[in-house]
Amino acid sequence: MPLESLDASDFTETLLALRNHLEQMARWGCRGFDCSPASLALLQEWSRPPAENVKAPAHSPKETPLPSTGETLEDIRSDLGECRRCGLSAGRTHIVFGEGSPDAELVFVGEGPGFEEDRSGRPFVGPAGELLARIIEAMKLTREKVYICNVVKCRPPENRNPEPAEIQACRPFLQRQVAALRPKVICALGTFAAQTLLDTPQAISALRGHFHDLNGIKVMPTFHPSYLLRHPEYKREVWADMKKVMALLRIPL
Numbered sequence: 001m002p003l004e005s006l007d008a009s010d011f012t013e014t015l016l017a018l019r020n021h022l023e024q025m026a027r028w029g030c031r032g033f034d035c036s037p038a039s040l041a042l043l044q045e046w047s048r049p050p051a052e053n054v055k056a057p058a059h060s061p062k063e064t065p066l067p068s069t070g071e072t073l074e075d076i077r078s079d080l081g082e083c084r085r086c087g088l089s090a091g092r093t094h095i096v097f098g099e100g101s102p103d104a105e106l107v108f109v110g111e112g113p114g115f116e117e118d119r120s121g122r123p124f125v126g127p128a129g130e131l132l133a134r135i136i137e138a139m140k141l142t143r144e145k146v147y148i149c150n151v152v153k154c155r156p157p158e159n160r161n162p163e164p165a166e167i168q169a170c171r172p173f174l175q176r177q178v179a180a181l182r183p184k185v186i187c188a189l190g191t192f193a194a195q196t197l198l199d200t201p202q203a204i205s206a207l208r209g210h211f212h213d214l215n216g217i218k219v220m221p222t223f224h225p226s227y228l229l230r231h232p233e234y235k236r237e238v239w240a241d242m243k244k245v246m247a248l249l250r251i252p253l
């Protein structure tokens with residue numbers, strides 16, 4: 001359709017919607033086309049209303065909280081499909097997408113499935129999962145009330161660390177899960193969850209113990225339950241972190 005034939009207000013709306021979509025996709029980690037801040041500003045410039053009667057948006061993009069994408073967890077799971085986006089797919093038995101309440105106020109994000117999780121398709125059901133379940137119960141919650149997922153959805157061979165390319169391939173799905181859930185708090189379990197969610201190279205020991213912001217969602221990094229199984233002396237720190245989460249959720253001690 002030639003530009004002249006477009007109604008001016010339709011055109012403005014279309015450009016603004018495009019800008020918002022591109023911005024959203026950039027946040028999700030989509031790469032390969034230009035959604036740099038400079039290009040988004042240019043799109044915004046193009047969408048300036050040519051006539052006074054076209055209403056400008058009330059907020060600048062920076063002030064606008066992350067908009068709801070309207071996606072459900074089922075939509076995201078179905079888009080993931082029988083994923084072959086990275087090499088981990090070759091060795092997996094089941095994709096471990098995540099489970100729990102879609103209305104959870106608290107979401108736990110781990111690193112990736114282990115042996116039991118790969119076999120069952122469920123997150124945190126092995127030894128680390130048993131410890132996580134005890135932590136959740138100590139917080140006076142249940143697995144059913146929270147949501148539990150991982151950075152990578154397929155088991156790394158021999159439980160090795162996920163590689164950067166594997167994390168990058170899976171990251172948009174984690175970000176979309178977070179956008180669909182919009183919990184009050186995310187507890188990032190261990191280095192990979194904390195660094196991936198917060199997009200930082202900082203060590204878990206520096207990140208843990210206080211809240212970080214992720215588009216208006218509070219993120220509390222803490223030590224991973226697998227790490228606690230090897231180093232039980234750090235349970236005290238994890239419990240201190242969980243008490244801060246409980247306070248935020250107004251759960252009495």
Ligand code: URA
Nearest residue numbers: 110111112113123124
């Ligand atoms: N460790 C994780 O990080 N995630 C699981 O699901 C299980 C163990």
Ligand code: URA
Nearest residue numbers: 190191204223224227
């Ligand atoms: N290293 C990790 O990956 N996780 C921890 O919780 C601590 C050290």
